[in-house]
Amino acid sequence: MPQPTVIHVIDDEPVIHEVLGQLLSAEGYEVEISTSGEEALGKLEDREFDLILLDLLMPGLDGLTVLKRIREKNPQATVIIITAYASVESALEAMKSGAYDYVQKPFKHEELLLTIRRALDHRSLRAENTRLREELRGKFSFANIIGKSKTMETVFELIKTAAPSRTTILIQGESGTGKELVARSIHQHSDRSQFPFVTVNSGSLPPELLESLLFGHVKGAFTGAVSNKMGLFEAADRGTIFFDEISALNPETQAKMLRVLQEREFMRLGGTKTVRVDVRIIVATNVDLEDMIRRRTFRDDLFYRLNVIKIELPPLRKRKEDIPLLVKHFLEHYGRENNKTVDGMDEDVWRLLEDYHWPGNIRELENLIERAVVFTKARIIDRTSLPAFHLAPHPPTSVSKFEAALSFKEQLQAFQRQVIVDALHRSRGVQKQAAKLLGLKPTTLNEMIKRLGVETENHY
Ligand SMILES: Nc1ncnc2c1ncn2[C@@H]1O[C@H](COP(=O)(O)OP(=O)(O)OP(=O)(O)O)[C@@H](O)[C@H]1O
Ligand SMILES: [Mg+2]
Numbered sequence: 001m002p003q004p005t006v007i008h009v010i011d012d013e014p015v016i017h018e019v020l021g022q023l024l025s026a027e028g029y030e031v032e033i034s035t036s037g038e039e040a041l042g043k044l045e046d047r048e049f050d051l052i053l054l055d056l057l058m059p060g061l062d063g064l065t066v067l068k069r070i071r072e073k074n075p076q077a078t079v080i081i082i083t084a085y086a087s088v089e090s091a092l093e094a095m096k097s098g099a100y101d102y103v104q105k106p107f108k109h110e111e112l113l114l115t116i117r118r119a120l121d122h123r124s125l126r127a128e129n130t131r132l133r134e135e136l137r138g139k140f141s142f143a144n145i146i147g148k149s150k151t152m153e154t155v156f157e158l159i160k161t162a163a164p165s166r167t168t169i170l171i172q173g174e175s176g177t178g179k180e181l182v183a184r185s186i187h188q189h190s191d192r193s194q195f196p197f198v199t200v201n202s203g204s205l206p207p208e209l210l211e212s213l214l215f216g217h218v219k220g221a222f223t224g225a226v227s228n229k230m231g232l233f234e235a236a237d238r239g240t241i242f243f244d245e246i247s248a249l250n251p252e253t254q255a256k257m258l259r260v261l262q263e264r265e266f267m268r269l270g271g272t273k274t275v276r277v278d279v280r281i282i283v284a285t286n287v288d289l290e291d292m293i294r295r296r297t298f299r300d301d302l303f304y305r306l307n308v309i310k311i312e313l314p315p316l317r318k319r320k321e322d323i324p325l326l327v328k329h330f331l332e333h334y335g336r337e338n339n340k341t342v343d344g345m346d347e348d349v350w351r352l353l354e355d356y357h358w359p360g361n362i363r364e365l366e367n368l369i370e371r372a373v374v375f376t377k378a379r380i381i382d383r384t385s386l387p388a389f390h391l392a393p394h395p396p397t398s399v400s401k402f403e404a405a406l407s408f409k410e411q412l413q414a415f416q417r418q419v420i421v422d423a424l425h426r427s428r429g430v431q432k433q434a435a436k437l438l439g440l441k442p443t444t445l446n447e448m449i450k451r452l453g454v455e456t457e458n459h460y
Helices: 014-026 037-046 063-073 085-096 109-137 150-162 179-188 207-215 251-263 289-294 300-306 320-337 347-355 361-375 408-426 431-438 442-452
Strands: 006-010 030-034 051-055 079-084 101-105 169-173 197-201 240-244 265-267 274-276 280-285 309-313
Touching (some): 006 014, 006 037, 014 030, 014 109, 030 037, 051 109, 063 079, 063 085, 079 085, 079 109, 101 109, 150 309, 169 179, 179 240, 207 251, 251 300, 289 300, 320 347, 320 361, 431 442
Parallel strands (some): 006 051, 051 079, 079 101, 169 280, 169 309, 240 280
Antiparallel strands (some): 265 274
16 A cells, blocks of 8 residues: 655745645655754654655754754664755765765755655665565565465465455464464565564553553653653554454453554544554454353454454464474574584484474474474484473373273373373473462372372473
8 A cells, every 4th residue: 555755844944844845745745844853853753754854954953963863763764954055064964974865955856856766765775675684584484484284275375365455364373373473474475564563462461551552642641651652553553563362452452442443543542633543453362252252251343353354373283294394494493593403303203293282382392393402412303302291191182092901090190190291381390380270279289290190390
């Protein structure tokens, strides 16, 4: 979606406002005028401009100081200096402080327009380079979402189809299945990729704080609001805002979100001006929102707005055919990172990985491989480099032949052992936390661990 290019003119002379206003608007640029350095810096608190035209000689804050402040705040800002003949020297000094170019007053219209076009080209080239470098670095590139299973192929198709539009996307999947990775990849493959990708973690904050974080506030909106502050929605303007764990959103914020989705505008806390933003919203959840709707903890009207396109990320245990590719990818990655050449894993380890149920999904697999690469002394990883819980049996999805041969009591104990091992693993060996997960008293869990002979070491 092409956005007009916005040029911020900072000059104290009304004539210049008039001339530049007409000239630049006729060229299709949007013009914002500030009549002093102070005014301009105030505006820059709130938004970014594609280009800044700055007069050096102004009463109050002089141009050079304003330039320095602008560059401090945003080293990427592109500034063209407008200067009278007498002050070419300071124009050169301004160039040293990071201005892109300068134009002398009185200027020819064509000359100024040419300089502006060059500066804008330069700016977009730089943005493009940054983007390419990021893609090459590969972290978020499409190719780096690994998977060849049918379900992942469907996910890839959905990403490709949905990325270019502004459609809201709901990503659902268990912890560690790649929700954030997919969200970033969607952003990278949209025409918003040069603009911010902003992540909101809704869970950890009290409602008032979250709202001020999201929508910003004006000075004096509450105790502690000592200045105007823009929120994450504004920071994400023209880009993407990603709500990690949307299910954690409290009811009041849910209501506000609904309004933003419907109207694409909102007010800062304590403010009276409506703010319009152009953001794409992506949300992630690892719980079933429809289930929450039934329990009336999530608004159905918000859900329908969010659930325009739904991407479901399957748990790793349901796409074990992806394990070899993922392992290869992580072995190469962590091999490089640790300056080690690791060729692969032995048969025994492959079998363990295939049999394991992966409660932590890809994140868990990634951690396991990283650790194995660090620990292994040989070029082929064997079971001695794996943490103990992967070697232990795990909760059966069906009863294995081995277990069927055991008595009822023995099977029950085997199952209890496995459930506890799993909880210990999830809580990284902290028994108190594992007890909480299982809904047991810590003392009860400890007693069971002893009775069942559960291994408590190595739950990293
Ligand atoms: N398909 C994949 N290919 C390669 N790496 C992946 C893939 N899926 C996930 N990962 C990696 O696994 C880790 C966890 O992924 P991510 O943070 O996106 O998961 P998540 O679903 O957001 O988890 P959580 O619900 O815990 O926030 C990351 O390091 C990510 O790069
Ligand atoms: Mg995440």
